[in-house]
Amino acid sequence: MKTIAGILIIGLLSACASQTTQPDVEDRSTGADSGYGADGSALDSGGTGFHPLNDPNSILSQRSVFYDFDSYTVNHDYRPMVIAHAQYLRDNPNAQVILQGNTDERGSREYNLALGQRRADGVKNIMTLSGARESQIEAVSLGEEKPRAYGSNESAWSENRRTDILYRGE
Amino acid sequence: MxxxxxxxxxxxxxxxxxxxxxxxxxxxxxxxxxxxxxxxxxxxxxxxxxxxxxxxxxxxxxxxxxxxxxxxxxxxxxxxxxxxxxxxxxxxxxxxxxxxxxxxxxxxxxxxxxxxxxxxxxxxxxxxxxxxxxxxxxxxxxxxxxxxxxxxxxxxGEVGVFSTRIAYVLKQGNKYALQIADSDGYNEHSIIEYTEPIISPTWSPDGSQIAYVSFENKKPVVYVQTIATRQRKAVANFAGSNSAPAWSPDGKTLAVVLSLHGGSQIYLINADGSGLRRLTRSSGIDTEPNFSPDGRHIIFTSDRGGSPQIYRIPVSATESTTAERLTFEGNYNVSPDFSHDGKSFAFIHRHQGRFTVAVQDIATRQVQILTNSQFDESPSFAPNGRMILHATEIGGRGILSAVSRDGQTRQHLSVQTGDIREPAWGPLLKQK
Known part of the structure; x- marks a missing residue:
């Protein structure tokens, strides 16, 4: 009948969460960009057999920007990739992307929701400054509510501090 | 007799x-x-x-x-x-x-x-x-x-709060339920259930309605639901994200956070969804508004100074009004919740890598850290100011905990399977 059990604990409890290490962190090659096949079948195939967005040798196959804790700065490591996507959008006016900002689980859910928005907005700004059109980009936040990696450890957290670039139709 | x-x-x-x-x-x-x-x-x-x-x-x-x-x-x-x-x-x-x-x-x-x-x-x-x-x-x-x-x-000599209720979000597998229970955790029941996240429930001052944020439409939208009838209405469903609802003490106004005009900023809106007006104007994140008990001020989280800190602004603020920074200890202070008398607020303070519940006195700015947990979230004062209900984590599972205002006593509420989070302590209801 009652699924909630109230347990009285007198005195100050040191309620330490156990820090389990979880090896089952998702591989970055799966996840947000798993919506299309490795052969790029969802999009037109070029002469190489790969669509440029899916060619593993193309920078456009990289779709995620990762962040430091509580930061929305796009590190220099990711700028060439973001700019490459912006140039692709510039050259393909019909292409559209959704930028999904995500955060790790630590801290306030509402602040993380706003932080995820800032991350997505930050990527959008770089893209529009690099030739993409405003109308091609929608920046949204999932906050900490849709983690890609589970677990309370830095490996999972760094995996979840992320903006994903998703092309519509993939 | x-x-x-x-x-x-x-x-x-x-x-x-x-x-x-x-x-x-x-x-x-x-x-x-x-x-x-x-x-x-x-x-x-x-x-x-x-x-x-x-x-x-x-x-x-x-x-x-x-x-x-x-x-x-x-x-x-x-x-x-x-x-x-x-x-x-x-x-x-x-x-x-x-x-x-x-x-x-x-x-x-x-x-x-x-x-x-x-x-x-x-x-x-x-x-x-x-x-x-x-x-x-x-x-x-x-x-x-x-x-x-x-x-x-x-x-x-204090008002008892044993007859009050609490609200919280229960996550079991990929299902999310917004639940209400007695203050001791009994008589729990869901008022809404989804396969998408629900966050930030908050009680109307008369205890008849709950505002919350649902991701059911693939983005955050603020709803107000009447508990007795289960009728609900999307009161903030603008372009972009809509989140962090807070009730004014008279129940007529909600503060919400929108990304409508860029960034995340605090707006005021009538409880029926009409009359939107912007309250804060910063280039940073402004979120987690919370009304003072007299309804004259809002405290909120902002990173306008470089790190998330708690600020205070009059509800009557104009474009030229400057918000007053309230927290100065540490570089992560979020989720403020006023006490019933308006003299202090509870918040989450990051201290030596831990996210702990703290209370700050408004007048003296003295901070007291009440917990020694790893991942505390969402502090919510009891309506008599004696206890602070909050989310925490033990053994990898989300549970609720209540800590006394002096940090001396704690109590835990957990579920057999699943995580509970996002607690909100309901108001005192007048005896009929």
């Missing part, structure tokens, strides 16, 4: 209230404040014939009082007075009890129970307060919470 009257109303019915010689805020000869380390020794004698009921009233009363951290239960074994004439006060003095609760239950026709209870001052050998009430047999827990509130108020 008591008048028996049948009632068909599905509510508590007070038949007779007798107070003898003492005002409502009568105190025993004990001082419990000043650290909260001294607890009132109280003996609660099982009421006559309550073993015949499906729920022993005194079990609930005792659990409530013990959970508050202000009482020490004295074992009544071997003594069973039910009326004042049957009390041998020296027995209770010998056991160290300062207060004594006695009473009886009487099964009545039509599924009703009459409960009579008296609170006795052992030193004065006199009754402090008492109550006789007739309730449906399904409402025994509610009646017991009310008795606990009466005892608490008589002995501490």
């Amino acid at each position: 008591s008048t028996h009257s049948r009632t068909q109303f599905y509510c508590l019915l007070t038949v007779l209230l007798w107070l003898v010689c003492t005002p409502l805020h009568a105190r025993l000869n004990i001082e419990i404040f000043g650290g909260g380390t001294e607890r009132i020794p109280i003996a609660i004698v099982p009421f006559a014939d309550e073993n015949r009921l499906q729920q022993r009233v005194t079990d609930v009363v005792a659990a409530d009082l013990q959970r508050s951290g202000l009482f020490r239960l004295i074992d009544p074994t071997g003594l069973s007075p039910y009326a004042p004439a049957e009390v041998v006060y020296s027995d209770w003095t010998n056991r160290g009890a300062s207060a004594l609760v006695i009473g009886r239950t009487i099964l009545m026709p039509g599924g009703q129970v009459e409960i009579q209870f008296r609170l006795m001052d052992v030193a004065k050998q006199a009754q402090l307060t008492g109550l006789a009430t007739v309730v449906p047999i399904t409402q025994l827990r509610a009646a017991a919470h009310r008795i606990a509130d009466i005892i608490y108020e008589a002995l501490t």
Whole structure:
């Protein structure tokens, strides 16, 4: 009948969460960009057999920007990739992307929701400054509510501090 | 002594209230404040014939009082007075009890129970307060919470909150439920369930509605739902993200956070979704608004200074108004919640890598850290300011915890399977 059990604990409890290490962190090659096949079948195939967005040798196959804790700065490591996507959008006016900002689980859910928005907005700004059109980009936040990696450890957290670039139709 | 009257109303019915010689805020000869380390020794004698009921009233009363951290239960074994004439006060003095609760239950026709209870001052050998009430047999827990509130108020001079309710989000697998329960976690039930996240529930000041954020439309939208009818309305569903609802004390206005005009900024909107106007104007994140009890100010989280800190702004702010920064210790202070008297606020403070519950006094800016947890979130003051309910994590699972304002007492609420988070303590409701 009652699924909630109230347990009285007198005195100050040191309620330490156990820090389990979880090896089952998702591989970055799966996840947000798993919506299309490795052969790029969802999009037109070029002469190489790969669509440029899916060619593993193309920078456009990289779709995620990762962040430091509580930061929305796009590190220099990711700028060439973001700019490459912006140039692709510039050259393909019909292409559209959704930028999904995500955060790790630590801290306030509402602040993380706003932080995820800032991350997505930050990527959008770089893209529009690099030739993409405003109308091609929608920046949204999932906050900490849709983690890609589970677990309370830095490996999972760094995996979840992320903006994903998703092309519509993939 | 008591008048028996049948009632068909599905509510508590007070038949007779007798107070003898003492005002409502009568105190025993004990001082419990000043650290909260001294607890009132109280003996609660099982009421006559309550073993015949499906729920022993005194079990609930005792659990409530013990959970508050202000009482020490004295074992009544071997003594069973039910009326004042049957009390041998020296027995209770010998056991160290300062207060004594006695009473009886009487099964009545039509599924009703009459409960009579008296609170006795052992030193004065006199009754402090008492109550006789007739309730449906399904409402025994509610009646017991009310008795606990009466005892608490008589002995501490503070309002009891055992009859209040809490709201929280339960996550089981990929399902999310917004649930309501009594303050002790019983009588829980879902008011809405989804396969997409629900966050930030908050009670309307009259306790009839809850505002919350749902991701059911693939983005955050603010809804207001009436609890009794389950009717709901999207009150903030603008382009971009809509989140962090907070009620004004008069229930007429909601503060919400929108990314409508870029960034995350605080707006005010009428509770019916009309009359949107912008409150904050920063280039950073402004979120987690919370009204002061007098309705004149909003405290909120902002990273306008480079790290998330708590700020205060008048509700009447214009474009030229500057928000006042309130927190200065550390570089991560979020999720502010005003106390009932507006003199302090609870918040989450990152300290040595831990996210802990802290309280700051508005006037002196003195900060007290109350917990030593790893991942505390969402502090919510009890409506009497005595406890702070918050989310935390133990063994990788989300649970609720309540810590006393002085940090001395804690209590945990957990579920068998699943995580609970995003707690909100409901308001005090006026007795009908």
